[in-house]
Amino acid sequence: MPTLDQTEPTIFVIYGGTGDLTWRKLMPALYNLSLDGRLPEKFSILIVGRSAWSDAKLRLHLRKGVDQFSRRGAAKDETWRVFANHISYHQGDYKQSSAYTALAKRCAALEKDWGAPAHRIFYLATPPSLFGVIPKFLGKAGLARDRDHARLVIEKPLGYDLASAQELNTELAQHFDEKQIFRIDHYLGKETVQNILAFRFANPLFEPLWNRRYIDYLTITVAESVGVEDRGGYYDGAGALRDMIQSHLLQLFCLIAMEPVVSFEPDEVRNKKVDVLHATRPIDPNAVQASAVRGQYGPGAIRGKPVVGYREEPEIRPDSQTDTFAAVKLLVDNWRWQGVPFYLRTGKRMSRQVSEIAIQFRAAPHQPFAYDASSNWQPSRLVIAIQPDEGIVLTFQAKQPGPKMQLKPVDMRFNYRENFSEPSPDAYEALIWDVMKNDQTLSMRADQVEAAWKLVQPILDAWAKNAPDFPNYPAGSWGPDTTQRLLDPGHRWSEPIELVRAAPAPAVLSAAKNLTSKKPADTKSSAQPKKAKRPRTSA
Ligand code: BG6
Numbered sequence: 001m002p003t004l005d006q007t008e009p010t011i012f013v014i015y016g017g018t019g020d021l022t023w024r025k026l027m028p029a030l031y032n033l034s035l036d037g038r039l040p041e042k043f044s045i046l047i048v049g050r051s052a053w054s055d056a057k058l059r060l061h062l063r064k065g066v067d068q069f070s071r072r073g074a075a076k077d078e079t080w081r082v083f084a085n086h087i088s089y090h091q092g093d094y095k096q097s098s099a100y101t102a103l104a105k106r107c108a109a110l111e112k113d114w115g116a117p118a119h120r121i122f123y124l125a126t127p128p129s130l131f132g133v134i135p136k137f138l139g140k141a142g143l144a145r146d147r148d149h150a151r152l153v154i155e156k157p158l159g160y161d162l163a164s165a166q167e168l169n170t171e172l173a174q175h176f177d178e179k180q181i182f183r184i185d186h187y188l189g190k191e192t193v194q195n196i197l198a199f200r201f202a203n204p205l206f207e208p209l210w211n212r213r214y215i216d217y218l219t220i221t222v223a224e225s226v227g228v229e230d231r232g233g234y235y236d237g238a239g240a241l242r243d244m245i246q247s248h249l250l251q252l253f254c255l256i257a258m259e260p261v262v263s264f265e266p267d268e269v270r271n272k273k274v275d276v277l278h279a280t281r282p283i284d285p286n287a288v289q290a291s292a293v294r295g296q297y298g299p300g301a302i303r304g305k306p307v308v309g310y311r312e313e314p315e316i317r318p319d320s321q322t323d324t325f326a327a328v329k330l331l332v333d334n335w336r337w338q339g340v341p342f343y344l345r346t347g348k349r350m351s352r353q354v355s356e357i358a359i360q361f362r363a364a365p366h367q368p369f370a371y372d373a374s375s376n377w378q379p380s381r382l383v384i385a386i387q388p389d390e391g392i393v394l395t396f397q398a399k400q401p402g403p404k405m406q407l408k409p410v411d412m413r414f415n416y417r418e419n420f421s422e423p424s425p426d427a428y429e430a431l432i433w434d435v436m437k438n439d440q441t442l443s444m445r446a447d448q449v450e451a452a453w454k455l456v457q458p459i460l461d462a463w464a465k466n467a468p469d470f471p472n473y474p475a476g477s478w479g480p481d482t483t484q485r486l487l488d489p490g491h492r493w494s495e496p497i498e499l500v501r502a503a504p505a506p507a508v509l510s511a512a513k514n515l516t517s518k519k520p521a522d523t524k525s526s527a528q529p530k531k532a533k534r535p536r537t538s539a
Helices: 020-035 055-069 077-084 097-114 133-140 162-173 191-202 240-257 266-279 427-436 446-465 481-486
Strands: 010-015 043-049 087-091 119-124 150-155 181-184 215-223 292-295 300-302 305-307 325-330 342-347 354-361 381-387 391-399 407-415
Touching (some): 010 097, 020 427, 087 097, 097 133, 133 150, 191 240, 240 292, 240 354, 266 446, 292 481, 325 446, 325 481
Parallel strands (some): 043 087, 215 342
Antiparallel strands (some): 215 354, 292 325
8 A cells, every 4th residue: 555755745736725625624634634743844735716815814714724623623823833834825717827837837946945846736625617627727737747746636526417427537537647536535534434444354253244145234324413504505406316325325335335355455445346336236217216215304303493494595496306315225236235225315404413334134044032032132233333423333132131031132332432542533634645645545436436426317317307395304304204115124224323322231241342442431532523514615
């Protein structure tokens, strides 16, 4: 795997650098990387924007973002001063060649000072309408030419549908090699998501069970209690299927369903993920109802507080037909997963925030227990909690203490916060770090993006043809009732788990403890910062 040579200079150029994404996410991530001593010695951050800003105004603005959103809390004056010296503003119109020529000169001047060619990372924190434009100008100005030093970073939405995603890929390919392009999905930077790889491929215990023989079905839930917030302008043209399923949920699906990797070489991991998408049964355009459900929230209440419906949110059309909830049923046609449904669902203004993957094992083939012994009986279930709880819970049957054989489901729990004292870095720290060390393992290749669009395209087409009867779920619920129709008989959407128990459970089983190391809990130092609102990209 690539490593970062910290002696090699790097210029980190952010387009849209005065916007929300840079403010809330990119700059706090870069600042934390610098505190961890992970940035090269010769390092420059050039923030490109259209308005006239001074370096001083820019630094002040960015400091406020870092103070508010850094996982380490407010920056100390001295450390901020040292870091801020690396940041400067570069004014330029994104659609004028002269702005790119000026940028090229500026990069060349830095390299001259440093006496060595620098890695040049171009991060597009702009609206997606500029994803095809800026790379073209970068290419024309010769800024993409050095294949070993120039890199481009873009983030979803990567296209609006299959055709536009293909168009974008074709445009990018004219100026950058695939090896220079980092298409990032912030879900892949989350520790708990990366832990899926560790869990699956570092523990031979689970691999023999990871197939159709032992697994009945899986549910992947990414529920948000927030509404559309201040992103109505973007969201109303996207919807839950595009915004979440096509990207984040299909990434989780690939990580769970992929075959074991031979190594963590970027293309090895990416090939295995694309294989899953290729093996997934295409949705029948004439029977989309059997595979997908959409919803839109109406007024309701979240934790007892009344909230408005989607159509009353700012920037939303009063007759909007945009889905704020989407659920799909996927089947993977390969030896491992034949016949095992994967149910994916996501929504805004759901009962509570929870992202988790539940793996429901098959029932025991034969039960020798008396009927009354097994009245509470449930097949084993493994839940990977991604957020806000972070951990893994395995539910299985135990004998309840007493004279009779009475079964009761109990849990084995692994909780990140109890087992690791250090706080998890933010997803953007991991992703930016990967870009800097030129490691594409977690970034998406063009073919993966297209394969994901291909999978959801029949649903988009079918939904575009029929007007839905919206709103069809109240804010604060678990989505429309029709979601049940996706489930095969006997299957159910998994109830979200509570990783942190309110009170210690009775000592039913000594085994019902953490699965891993017994480090003392350090909940204080592992406290997570408050969840930041989802940033907006800016022009
Ligand atoms: C973004 C979506 O990609 O992910 C948002 O555009 C969504 O609509 C967000 O809120 C969820 O991310 P997280 O990390 O808060 O789960």
